[in-house]
Amino acid sequence: MVGGAALVMRRAVRFVDQRAGSAPLLRKALRYVFPDHWSFLLGEIALYSFVVLVATGVYLTLFFEPSIKDTVYHGSYEPLQGRTISEAYRSVVDISFEVKAGLLIRQTHHWAADVFVVAIVLHLLRVFFTGAFRKPRELTWIIGVLMLMTALLEGFLGYSLADDLLSGMGLAIAYSVVMSLPLVGANLALLIWGAPFPGVPELWPRMYVFHVLVLPIAIGVLLSIHLALIVARHHTQFGGGRRTERRLVGLPLAPAYAPRTIGLALAVASVLFLLGGLVQINPIWLWGPYEVSQATNGAQPDWYLGWLIGALRLVPGFDVVIGDYTLVPNAFWGGVALPLSLFALLLSWPWLERLVTRDTAFHNILDRPRDRPWRTAIGAAVVSWVFLAFVSGSADRVDVLLHVPYRTQIWLYRVLLLALPPATLLVTWRFCLALQQSERVEAEKRAAKAAGADASAPSPTV
Numbered sequence: 001m002v003g004g005a006a007l008v009m010r011r012a013v014r015f016v017d018q019r020a021g022s023a024p025l026l027r028k029a030l031r032y033v034f035p036d037h038w039s040f041l042l043g044e045i046a047l048y049s050f051v052v053l054v055a056t057g058v059y060l061t062l063f064f065e066p067s068i069k070d071t072v073y074h075g076s077y078e079p080l081q082g083r084t085i086s087e088a089y090r091s092v093v094d095i096s097f098e099v100k101a102g103l104l105i106r107q108t109h110h111w112a113a114d115v116f117v118v119a120i121v122l123h124l125l126r127v128f129f130t131g132a133f134r135k136p137r138e139l140t141w142i143i144g145v146l147m148l149m150t151a152l153l154e155g156f157l158g159y160s161l162a163d164d165l166l167s168g169m170g171l172a173i174a175y176s177v178v179m180s181l182p183l184v185g186a187n188l189a190l191l192i193w194g195a196p197f198p199g200v201p202e203l204w205p206r207m208y209v210f211h212v213l214v215l216p217i218a219i220g221v222l223l224s225i226h227l228a229l230i231v232a233r234h235h236t237q238f239g240g241g242r243r244t245e246r247r248l249v250g251l252p253l254a255p256a257y258a259p260r261t262i263g264l265a266l267a268v269a270s271v272l273f274l275l276g277g278l279v280q281i282n283p284i285w286l287w288g289p290y291e292v293s294q295a296t297n298g299a300q301p302d303w304y305l306g307w308l309i310g311a312l313r314l315v316p317g318f319d320v321v322i323g324d325y326t327l328v329p330n331a332f333w334g335g336v337a338l339p340l341s342l343f344a345l346l347l348s349w350p351w352l353e354r355l356v357t358r359d360t361a362f363h364n365i366l367d368r369p370r371d372r373p374w375r376t377a378i379g380a381a382v383v384s385w386v387f388l389a390f391v392s393g394s395a396d397r398v399d400v401l402l403h404v405p406y407r408t409q410i411w412l413y414r415v416l417l418l419a420l421p422p423a424t425l426l427v428t429w430r431f432c433l434a435l436q437q438s439e440r441v442e443a444e445k446r447a448a449k450a451a452g453a454d455a456s457a458p459s460p461t462v
Contacts, residue, residue, distance in 0.1 A: 033250040034257045035237040039126045044261060046119035047223065048268040049112045054216060056109035063099050065091035066208035068163055068201050077285055085289040088163040088204055093285055108276025113155050115272060117304045120148045128349070128379055131367035132236045135360065138350040140229045145346045147222045154215040155302055157207050159282060166282070168290025170301055172197060173312070177335030182328050198292060239365045248364070301393075307386050310393030311338045314414055342386065373432035381425035388417050 034040070067087040073080045075090070076097050085093075095102040124144055127133055133141035156174070160167040175197040178189040193199030234248055243249045251257040275281075288294070301309060311334035320328035345352075353375065354360065369376040392413040399406040 032231070032253045033234075033248050034253065035235050035248070035250045037238060040235065041264060042119050042123040042126060044264055045268055046116055046123060048265045049116040049119060049272065050219065050223065051265070052112040052269050052272050053109060053116060056105045056112065057212065057216070059105050060095060060102075060109060061212055063091060063095050063102065064088070064161070064208075066161060066204045068204050080285070083289070086163045088161060089284070089289045092162045092164070096285065104273070104277050106276075107279075107281050108273050110159070110281045111275040111279070112272050113151075113158060114281075114302060114304070115268075117148070117151050117155060120144070120151060121304075124148065124346075125379075125383075129369045129376060130236070130238075131363065131372060131375070133350045134363040135350075135354070136233055136362055137229070137236070140226060140233070141350060142347055143222050143226045143229065145343065147219060147226065149343060150215055150218050150222065152304055154211065154219065155304060157211040157215070159302060161204065161207055161211060162282075162284050163204070163290050164284035165287040165290050165294060166284070166301070168198070168292075169295060170305075171199075172292075173309070173335075175199075176329075176331045177312075180329040180332035180335060182332070185329075234364070236364055236366050238368075243365065245362070245364045303390075306393035307390040308335060308339060308393075310389040310391065310395075310413075311335070313395060313410055314389060314392050314417060316414075338389070342382070345382070370432045370435040373429045373436075376432055377425045377429035380428040381421040384424040385417065385421045388413055388420060 065087040069087050070084050071087050071090055073083050073085050073090055073093070075081075075094055077093055080093065092106070095106050097103070127141060127144065156170065160171050160174075175189055175193060178192065179185045181188060190196075193203055235250070237243050237248060237250065241249065251260070312331060313334070315330060315334045317330055319326050319330050367375075392410065395406055395409040395413070398404050398409060
C-alpha cells in the first residue's frame, strides 16, 4: 500500500514538474522529516481547529446581524415571543432555531474556539517544559505567544457579539478594566465604546469587523509565519537513538506522514462536529437578552477567560488614591497587571533563561523536564498560580451549587495564592532531582551488573 502511494506521489510530482518545473522544490518538500512523537500533534490540532473555525464562521456570517437596533421577536422560541430584543440577539436565536444546521454550526464554531485555545496552551506548555524555545527558535516562541493573545481577544469578541446577558456582562467588565488603566483609561474606553457604557450602536459593527476580518487575518498571518519558521529551522526532537543535534530522525512527509496528518485533520473536524451536535454550549436563549439592570449567576465566560475573572475577584478592594484623584482603580490589578505580567514573562523567558545559563548554542534536541529542574519548577509554580485564579473564577457557582460561602472561598484562594506557588516550586524541584538521582542509581547498578558478568565469564582456552 505504501509502495502504491509512493508511485502515485511520483506521478503527481512528474505531472507538476512537466508543467511548472518545480520538481526540486516538491522533492525537497516531500522529503521533509517530521518527528514521530505524539506531543508534536498538539500544534496540528490547533491548526485544524482554526480551519474548522474559519469554515463554520463563514457559514454563520451569512445569517448574523451585527446590530443592536431594537426589534420584536416573532420566531419559534416561545419564551421570547413579543419581547423587544436587539437584531444581533434575534439573529443568533434564529441561527439556533430557524436556520438549517444553524445550531450545529454555531455550537461547532464555539467548540472549535475552545479547542483551538486549549491546543495552543498545551502546545506552549510542551515547548516551554522541553526547552524548544531556545536558540534558534526564540522568534517561533514569540509568534506562538502572540497567537495565544490574539486568540483570547478573538474568542472574547466572538461571544460578545450575541448581545445576550453573558456577553453584556463581559463587555461591562471589559469596560471597567479598560477604564482602570492609569491616565489613559477613560480616553481609551471612550475611543472603543464611543460613549459611557454600554456605548454607541456602532460598537457592534466595529467588533464584528475585528472578529470576522481583522483578527482572523492576524491569526492566519501568525500561523503562516510560525509554520514558515518551523520549516526553515526544522522541528526539534527528543534525544536518544540516532538523534543528534545535527541529525533529524522521523517520518518523511510522503508517503508516511501525509496520510497521518490528513487523518488527524479529519478526526479533529469529526470530534468538533460531534461536540457541536451532541453537547450544548452557550445556550443564549437561557441567558436572555442583555439589559444593563440585569445580571445572572448562571452564565460563565468561556474557560480561557476564567482566570481573568478569578484574578479580578482575588484582588482585595482597594484603590491607589492621591488626594482626590484615583490613580490606579482596583480593577487594574487583576484585569491588566496579572495578564500583562504573565505574557511579559512568557515573551521574555528565552532571554531570561539565557541570561542565567549563559547558553548561546543552537539546540535541536529537546530537554527532558527533569533535566532542567529550575525551569520545570518555575513553570509549575506559574501554572499553579494561574490555576488558582482560574478556580476562583467559579466561586459564585460553587456557592450556589455546593453552598460554600463566597467570601470564605475567596479568602481561602488568597491564602493559597501566597502559599501554593512556592510550595509547588519546591516540590517540583525536589521531585526532578529525585528522578535524576534514581536514574543515576539505576545506571550504576546496570554498570556494576555488566562488570560482574564480564568478570565471571570463563577465560578462553588455548
